[in-house]
Amino acid sequence: MVPWLSPDAPFPPVERALGASSGAPGLLAASADLLPSRLVDAYRHGIFPWYSDGQPVLWWSPDPRMILRPDEFKVSPSLRKTLKRVLRDPAWEIRVDNDFAAVMRACANAPRHGQRGTWITADVIDAYSSLHRIGDAHSIETWLDGQRVGGLYGVSIGKMFFGESMFAAVTDASKIALAALVAHLRRNGVELIDCQQNTAHLASLGGREIARKAFIAHVRATVGAHAIGWRFDKQVLADWIGQGHADNSPVPTL
Structure with missing residues (x-):
């Protein structure tokens, strides 16, 4: 019961x-x-x-529990080329918390294979927007030519990031935001992103399942840490791409 x-x-x-x-x-x-x-x-x-x-x-x-360790994030050759283009071209931007509620609405409207409707209702948007106002929820946004074309949002407590949802209006826009998030979290010593439930898309990016007991132990050990900062842009990708690491290899420390 x-x-x-x-x-x-x-x-x-x-x-x-x-x-x-x-x-x-x-x-x-x-x-x-x-x-x-x-x-x-x-x-x-x-x-x-x-x-x-x-x-x-x-x-x-x-x-x-489905998780993604930032040092296990997989970068395909095509995504690596895209990230390099993002770094070269000023038309591409990474913005943080530019319009949190708008990112949630975009995620709510994104089509999901095998799903009808969305759990991101008006009440959910209001609740997470309240967390955003107190600094516990954040959006990472991909912009092209002044238009928001992708992004994600989640909850950040201590040195733990809980991913919620992402969307893309153009190819790879959500992956660009995720790559920026991964680089930022590595820079700040965050070792694990909660992805909640298993999907083929997350698995293709390096996500995997761990036992709930291990997940809970990690959460307990990290949520009490000092909160990380959330001021960054696409520059967080520059050192990573400049390292020239091999396809699908762990992301080097920034």
Whole structure:
């Protein structure tokens, strides 16, 4: 039985989430509220919300957990060429937190293979925008000729980054934003990006699954660290590309 959380009730231990044999593996709890304080508490415990419009707020902690280690990020030859072009051409920009809510809306409207609708509802946008205003959520945006053409957003607590969603209006625009994020996180000693659930796209970029126990241990060890800064642009890519590292090799420290 999935517990219903009152506004002041704490989350149950993640080990109580439904198992693989259930119809909803990883489902931990449900609630009516999506308050910023509840969201921050959830991420600090390795829990995230995911639900459809009209449902209660459903809280998840799946086992295994999909993650991407910045030093395992895979760069294909074609993406490397694109990144070099981004660095050369001033028409390309990487902006951070230029318009957080607009990135969320773009992610909500992005088509997803095998999915109908979106979980990024107006209430979700409001809740994460509140986290953005207090400095716990950020957007990394790819711009071309003055137009936002891709990006991603997520939650940053201590030395842990929890990825939420990304979109691309032109080829590789979201990958450019992700590459910039990876370079920035490596520069700041962040060792793991939470990707929540397994997708072929994330796996192609170096994402992989780890046991929930290991994931939770890493979260506990990193969320209490000093928060990293979020002022950067496409220059974070320059040293990386200049290293001339081999295809699909680990990204060198910036």
